[in-house]
Each structure stands twice: as C-alpha cells, then as structure tokens.
Amino acid sequence: MFTTYEDVLAYLYASIPMFQRVGASAYKGDLTNTIQLCEAAGNPQLKFKSVHVGGTNGKGSTSHMLASVLQQAGYKTGLYTSPHLKSFTERIRLNGDEITKEFVVDFINRLQPSIEAIKPSFFEVTVVMAFDYFASRGIDVAVIEVGLGGRLDSTNVVTPELSVITNIGWDHMDLLGDTLERIASEKAGIIKKNVPVVVSEKQKEVEGVFIETAAKNNAPIFFATDDYTVKWQTGQRMPLMDAWRKGVKFMEDVSLPMQGYYQQQNVAGVLKALELLNDAGFSINHDTIIAGLKNVITNTHLKGRWQKLGERPLMICDTGHNIDGMQQLVRQIQDQSFDKLYMVIGMVKDKDITKVLELLPKDATYYFCQADLPRALDAELLAEQASKAGLTGVVVRDVNEAIRTARSRASESDFIFIGGSTFVVAEIENL
Numbered sequence: 001m002f003t004t005y006e007d008v009l010a011y012l013y014a015s016i017p018m019f020q021r022v023g024a025s026a027y028k029g030d031l032t033n034t035i036q037l038c039e040a041a042g043n044p045q046l047k048f049k050s051v052h053v054g055g056t057n058g059k060g061s062t063s064h065m066l067a068s069v070l071q072q073a074g075y076k077t078g079l080y081t082s083p084h085l086k087s088f089t090e091r092i093r094l095n096g097d098e099i100t101k102e103f104v105v106d107f108i109n110r111l112q113p114s115i116e117a118i119k120p121s122f123f124e125v126t127v128v129m130a131f132d133y134f135a136s137r138g139i140d141v142a143v144i145e146v147g148l149g150g151r152l153d154s155t156n157v158v159t160p161e162l163s164v165i166t167n168i169g170w171d172h173m174d175l176l177g178d179t180l181e182r183i184a185s186e187k188a189g190i191i192k193k194n195v196p197v198v199v200s201e202k203q204k205e206v207e208g209v210f211i212e213t214a215a216k217n218n219a220p221i222f223f224a225t226d227d228y229t230v231k232w233q234t235g236q237r238m239p240l241m242d243a244w245r246k247g248v249k250f251m252e253d254v255s256l257p258m259q260g261y262y263q264q265q266n267v268a269g270v271l272k273a274l275e276l277l278n279d280a281g282f283s284i285n286h287d288t289i290i291a292g293l294k295n296v297i298t299n300t301h302l303k304g305r306w307q308k309l310g311e312r313p314l315m316i317c318d319t320g321h322n323i324d325g326m327q328q329l330v331r332q333i334q335d336q337s338f339d340k341l342y343m344v345i346g347m348v349k350d351k352d353i354t355k356v357l358e359l360l361p362k363d364a365t366y367y368f369c370q371a372d373l374p375r376a377l378d379a380e381l382l383a384e385q386a387s388k389a390g391l392t393g394v395v396v397r398d399v400n401e402a403i404r405t406a407r408s409r410a411s412e413s414d415f416i417f418i419g420g421s422t423f424v425v426a427e428i429e430n431l
Contacts, residue, residue, distance in 0.1 A: 001109055005101035008108045009088060012122060033120040034154040037128045040114035044128070044135035048078070050158045051273065054146035054190045055166025056183070057325045058200065058266040061258060061305055062166050063145040065270045068299040069292030070141055070277075071095050073284045078134040078142030080155070082123065085303055085426040092130040096299050099133050107132055123147050127154040141282075151189020161280055163190050163197040163219075164273050167265060167324070168206045180205045188213040196220040196276050200269025224272035230264045243271060254290055257297045260306035260318065262328040267293070304425045306332070312412035314338065315403075317431070319422040321347070326359050329419070333361065338415035342406040345386075345420035346370045346399065349377035356420075357389035365409070366393025367402040371423035399427040 002008045038045055053063045060081050067079040077095055084090040089098035107129050108115070115125060127147075134142045144160070146153045168184045184206035191197050191213050199210050202223040214221035229244045239259060243251040250271070256263060270293075274284050296302060304319040306329075314336065320329045333341070341364040347353050368383040370376040379395045386393070396402035399418075406416045419425060 002105055002112075005105055008105050011108065012088075012125065030152055031154065031157060033118050033124045034127060034157055036118050037111065037114060037120055037124060038131065038157060040111060040118075041128055041132045042135075044131040045158050047135040048139050049141045050160040051141065051143045051162050051164065051277070052146070052155065052158055052160040052190050053143060053164045053166070054150040054153075054187050055164075055200070056168050056187070057320065057322065057328075058166035058262060058269075059145050059164075060319075061260075061263060061302070062164060062200065062266045062269055062273075063143045064300040064302040065266065065293060065296050066164075066273060067093075067096075067143040068296040069270070069274060069284060069289055070143070070282075071299050072292035072295060073282070073288045075140040075282070076138070078130070078137075078139045079300060080127070080130040080134075080142065081145040082126070082147050083422060083426075085422070085431065090301075091126055092133055093300065094133070094137055094139065096301060099130075103133055103136075104129065121154075124154045131158075146187075146190060149186040149189070151186050153190075156190055159192055160195060162273055162276055163192065163195055164269055165190070165197065165199045165210065166269060167201040168203060181209055184209040185213070191217050191219050191221075193217045194219060196222065196280075198222050198224055198269055198272045198276065200224045200272075201265045202226065222272055222276065224268040225265070227275075228268040228271045230267045230271070232261065232264065241267065243267065245271070251290060254293055256293055258302065258305045259308075260320075260328065261332045262320070262325070263305075303431055304422070307431075309418070309428070309431075310407075310416075313342075313407070313410040313414040313416055315407070315416040315418070317418040317425050317428060319425050320419060321356070321421050322351075323355050323359070326356050329417075330359050330361060333415070333417055336415055338413060339411065340365065340414045342367065342410055342414060342416045343393070344369060344399070344402045344406050344416065344418040344424070345382070346379065346424040347377045347382055347420045348375045348423070349381075350375060353377070353382075353385065354389070357386050357391065360386075360389070360391055362390045364391070364393075365406075366391050367396045367406050368393055369395075369399045369402040369424065370397055371399060371421060371427055373423055376421075376423065399424055400429050403428065 071077040079093040092099035232239045241254045309315040343364045344367045346369040368379045370379040379397045
C-alpha cells in the first residue's frame with residue numbers, strides 16, 4: 001500500500017518499462033495487457049465519449065486544440081496526451097487541470113495486484129489510469145492522443161465518436177514499418193467500424209491506405225484539406241491566421257498562440273473534426289471555435305510548440321524532431337529576421353538522425369547537448385555526426401548550460417533555437 005505520490009512514481013519508474021526513458025524495449029506490440037488491465041479497472045473506457053487522435057506529427061497540438069474548443073463550449077472535457085514534459089500528471093487533464101496526485105496513488109493501490117500479475121508497460125498503466133479517472137469524474141467527452149502507431153497502441157481500446165489522423169511521416173520505422181504505406185497502415189488502425197474519420201492532410205502517397213481501411217470498416221472518411229484551407233498571414237511579427245471553408249472565409253485574423261507553420265494543417269483537421277462533432281449532436285458555435293483556438297494555451301497548458309522563451313535575443317523552443325517536423329521548423333527558422341543563428345540541439349540514440357542533421361542550417365553555431373535519460377544520444381557522438389553533415393559547434397552536455405552559453409554569446413538581434421528532441425525541451429528551466 002503506497003501512501004505518497006512520490007512513492008508511486010518511484011514504483012512506476014523502477015518496476016515498469018517506460019518507452020520515454022528506454023525506448024523500443026518498453027513497447028508492447030499488442031493490446032492484451034491493456035484489455036486485461038481495463039477489465040481489472042471495470043472497463044472505464046466504455047463509460048465516456050471520446051475523440052481519438054493519431055498521426056506522425058501534430059497529434060498533440062490537434063488534441064489540445066480540440067480539447068480547448070470542447071472545454072470552451074462548456075463540455076466537461078478530458079485530455080490524455082504523452083509524453084509529459086515536466087510532470088507525470090500533465091498526461092491526464094480534466095478541463096485543463098492535471099489529474100490529482102491523490103487519484104494516482106489510489107489507482108495504483110487499487111490496481112497493484114493486477115499490475116503485478118499482468119506486468120504492463122508504463123504507457124499501458126497510464127492509459128488505463130486516464131480512462132479510470134475520466135470515468136470516475138463523469139466527463140462529457142475525452143480527447144485521447146495515440147502514443148505510438150495506432151493499430152496496436154494502448155489507446156486503441158476506445159470506440160470514439162470520431163477518429164482524427166493528422167499526417168504520415170518518417171518516425172519509429174523500426175516499430176511501424178520502413179515505408180510510408182506501412183506506417184500509414186499502422187496509423188489507420190484507429191479507424192473503427194461505422195465511426196467517421198478525419199484525415200487532416202491529404203498525402204498522395206498514403207491517401208489510398210486510409211480510403212481502403214475506411215471502406216473495410218464502413219467508416220465515413222473526410223480529408224480536411226478538401227474542405228478547409230488555413231493560412232498564416234505573412235509579414236507580421238505576431239502572425240494571424242485565416243481559414244476558408246469550401247472557398248468562403250471561415251475565420252479571419254485569429255491569433256493562434258501556437259505559431260508554428262505546421263499548425264496550418266492541424267487547424268484544418270480540427271475544423272473538420274468540430275464540424276462532424278456538431279453533426280453528431282455536439283453544440284459548438286463559430287465564436288466558441290475561435291475562442292477555443294485563441295485560448296488553447298490558457299485552457300490546456302500546451303507547451304513546447306514554437307514556444308517563445310525570450311524576445312532579445314528571440315529564443316524559441318519546439319519539440320519537433322523527425323524529418324517532416326524538422327523540415328517545417330527549418331523553413332520557419334529561415335523566415336525569421338536575425339543577425340546570427342544559434343542552435344541548442346540534442347537527440348535520442350535509437351533513431352537514424354542522418355537525414356534530420358542534413359536538414360539543419362549550415363550557417364548556425366551549434367551547442368550539442370543531451371537530455372538526462374538513457375535514450376539520449378551522447379553529445380560527443382551527436383557532435384561527430386553533425387560534423388559529417390557540415391554543422392559546426394561545441395559540446396555543452398547539460399541542456400540549460402548550453403542555453404545559458406548560447407545566450408551569453410548572442411546579441412539582442414540574434415536568434416536561438418532549442419530542440420531536436422522532446423526531452424531536450426522538457427529539461428528547459430521555467431518552461
């Protein structure tokens with residue numbers, strides 16, 4: 001019997017495999033453990049409505065935006081996302097508030113015999129904890145973000161009102177497949193029988209996979225960009241967003257606080273998803289949608305998406321780390337106005353980072369660091385690989401020391417970017 005939250009966390013981290021820390025060895029390639037643990041908890045996943053969000057990039061931002069709008073509309077809204085940046089309780093929220101530490105302790109005490117018998121992963125335990133929390137609080141709807149893949153992800157035991165798939169890119173190829181079609185097939189595994197699915201971005205290479213899977217499941221499928229066009233206004237320090245629905249302006253001058261270029265595709269998916277939720281009986285008006293988007297940071301406390309940390313010098317962090325995410329980030333970095341560019345970069349060791357390094361700006365000064373977890377790539381090895389890609393810099397292992405070093409060298413007119421890994425962003429002080 002655990003008496004403190006700290007003891008529970010120590011138990012979870014010490015005795016249960018955690019993908020965030022150790023990588024693929026913690027990945028469980030079927031739903032057996034999750035199903036058994038759900039049964040031990042009384043099948044809480046059957047006791048609330050949900051929206052299920054998968055994809056390669058953008059699923060976290062999309063989940064937060066959907067939850068913010070639903071919350072703004074007056075619905076008691078659960079939100080499950082992963083991984084956390086600062087605190088374990090960030091993963092599970094109700095109307096923006098983190099799960100209580102008391103509930104975490106109570107859940108583990110109730111389920112410990114089953115946990116010991118089933119031996120689930122950290123993620124499997126966390127998912128069922130979220131479902132149990134949402135069910136116990138009598139929520140109206142939960143937005144559930146897929147952890148990894150889709151078909152075999154622990155979250156895939158829900159039968160949602162709506163599925164959303166953001167985009168397909170190169171990530172976790174060792175687990176999901178070595179072609180975009182195979183990766184898409186795994187992501188398409190969240191499509192359920194007779195449940196509508198929104199695909200945020202229409203990609204020629206994989207759209208057929210989604211159409212075929214939806215047809216097999218008699219699931220109505222909608223490609224958001226067929227109906228919605230979303231664009232940032234250019235030439236402004238604080239960009240505003242416009243959107244059109246079937247050629248008619250739908251939103252104008254929206255100050256979305258997440259300023260990443262990649263949010264254009266995510267917002268299109270969110271708008272189409274909200275349209276379908278209204279068709280399904282939800283009541284979400286136009287003004288509420290705009291307010292929910294504008295207030296997404298306040299409502300859900302999303303962090304690490306093109307997040308501004310300082311003005312002079314301009315300092316931005318972002319959790320984007322795979323090829324597609326980094327392409328978008330590099331384009332946005334190059335569009336900024338600055339004299340010199342400083343990059344504080346760290347990565348993980350269980351992915352091929354060659355193509356990502358080749359994308360990074362050659363004219364920047366780099367500070368190579370490493371997050372404090374087993375998956376982190378040694379900063380010296382990162383510097384060696386970066387050198388082969390034509391990148392020059394120095395090794396400063398500690399993330400925050402690397403940031404302080406960059407700031408000490410930068411003038412007010414320079415630009416500092418911090419990223420390369422979710423876990424580097426997670427270690428930023430006062431994030």
